[in-house]
Amino acid sequence: MSTEGPLIGCAEAHPNIALVKYWGKRDEKLNLPAVGSISVTLDALTTRTRVTFDPALRRDELRLGDGEAGAARVSVCLDLLREKAGVGWYARVESENDFPTGAGLASSASGFAALVRAADAALGLGLDERELSGIARRGSGSAARSIFGGYVEWPRGERPDGSDSVAHQLLPPGGWPLAVLVAITTRRSKPKGSSEGMKHTARTSPYWEAWVEGQEEDLAAARGAILRRDFQALAEVSERSCLKMHALMMASSPGLLYWNGATVEAIHAIRGLRHEGIPVFFTVDAGPQVKAICLPSFADEVERALRGVGGVLEVIRSGIGDGARVTHAMPVVGD
Ligand code: 2P0
Numbered sequence: 001m002s003t004e005g006p007l008i009g010c011a012e013a014h015p016n017i018a019l020v021k022y023w024g025k026r027d028e029k030l031n032l033p034a035v036g037s038i039s040v041t042l043d044a045l046t047t048r049t050r051v052t053f054d055p056a057l058r059r060d061e062l063r064l065g066d067g068e069a070g071a072a073r074v075s076v077c078l079d080l081l082r083e084k085a086g087v088g089w090y091a092r093v094e095s096e097n098d099f100p101t102g103a104g105l106a107s108s109a110s111g112f113a114a115l116v117r118a119a120d121a122a123l124g125l126g127l128d129e130r131e132l133s134g135i136a137r138r139g140s141g142s143a144a145r146s147i148f149g150g151y152v153e154w155p156r157g158e159r160p161d162g163s164d165s166v167a168h169q170l171l172p173p174g175g176w177p178l179a180v181l182v183a184i185t186t187r188r189s190k191p192k193g194s195s196e197g198m199k200h201t202a203r204t205s206p207y208w209e210a211w212v213e214g215q216e217e218d219l220a221a222a223r224g225a226i227l228r229r230d231f232q233a234l235a236e237v238s239e240r241s242c243l244k245m246h247a248l249m250m251a252s253s254p255g256l257l258y259w260n261g262a263t264v265e266a267i268h269a270i271r272g273l274r275h276e277g278i279p280v281f282f283t284v285d286a287g288p289q290v291k292a293i294c295l296p297s298f299a300d301e302v303e304r305a306l307r308g309v310g311g312v313l314e315v316i317r318s319g320i321g322d323g324a325r326v327t328h329a330m331p332v333v334g335d
Helices: 072-085 107-123 129-139 194-204 208-228 231-250 261-275 296-307
Strands: 007-013 016-020 025-027 037-041 047-054 061-064 067-069 090-097 151-154 168-171 179-184 280-283 290-294 314-318 325-327
Touching (some): 007 107, 016 208, 016 231, 016 280, 025 194, 047 107, 090 107, 107 325, 168 208, 179 296, 194 231, 231 290, 261 280, 261 296, 290 296, 296 314
Parallel strands (some): 061 090
Antiparallel strands (some): 007 047, 016 037, 037 151, 047 090, 151 168, 179 290, 179 314, 280 290
16 A cells, blocks of 8 residues: 555444344344344434544544544454455544434444445445445444435345345435434433343343244335335334334343333324324334334424423434435544
C-alpha cells in the first residue's frame, strides 16, 4: 500500500425493525441465524460513523457518543476488511446515534452497517452490498439487513460458511411508503443483550423447536404480502411473529420479559385503533419500545393515540429509509 497517512471513511446508516423476527443462532462464531427474517429500514433514526485507519494506533478504538466502548466486535468486522485490503493498521471508530442506544431500537444494526460502509470506503475496497451485508452480520445479525434500504430479507442460509446468509432487498423504500411510529417507553438500556437472550432462549424455552419450524411459513407470508402491498396480510403475519418471539422468550427459564406496562398499553391501543378500522399493526423487538406501522395517511391519528398512552415518553415518526451510505466530512462529538 503506497499511502503513508491515515485512511478515513465516513458513513451513515439507519436501524431496521423486523416484521418477521430473527431470534437465535445456528452458528455463534459466524453469527448465522437459526431463522431467516424480514425487516424495514427506518429513515428517522440515524447512526453516523467515522473510521480512521492510522499507522500510529496500537489497537482498535471505539468512541460511542461521548464515551469509550469495547471494540472487540468492531475488530471482528475490521479484521475481515483489513485482510481483503491487505492493510494492517488499527482503526479509530467514532460513532454517534441520534436516538437512545441499547434500548431495543436496533442501534447495533445501524452501528455495524455504518461501520462496515465507512471502513470499506476508507480502505477503498468498493465491496458490493451483499459482501458488506455478510461482514456487517459478523458484528451484529440485524446489521446485515441495515446495509439495505426499504424492505429487506435476511435468509437463514444452509451453508456452514454462511455465504448464503446475506441480506437482499425485497422492495426499495419508495416501493411501498408505510409510516412507522416508535413509542418510546423508557430510555434505559435493556437488562439482557440480544446475543445473551438468544442463547438463553434456545437453551431453555420449550417452544424453541416450534419457533424454528414455523419461521419459513411466516417468511413466505410476509414476503408475499410485501410484494403484493397487502397491508392486512402483512399486519397479520407481523403481529404473529412478534408475539411468538416474545412468548418464546417469556417461556424460557428464568423467563425473559422485555416489556413494561406501557408496552402492553400501547399494544392494546394499536389493536383498538384497528378494531375501529384504522390500518395499523404493532411490533416489539428485544426491548420495551412499541412500533406501530400504518398507511401514511393515518399516521397523525396513530401518533395522537400513542401519545395518549400512559407511560409513553415520546413518539418518533419515521418513513422507510435507505441503506447504509458513504458520507463526506462528518463532524463527530469532540471535533
Ligand atoms: C430482529 N432482534 O430481527 C430481532 C428481533 C431483536 C428482536 O435482531 O446477537 O443485535 O448481535 O446478532 O442483531 C437484535 O439482535 O443480535 C435483533 P446479534 P442483534 O430485529
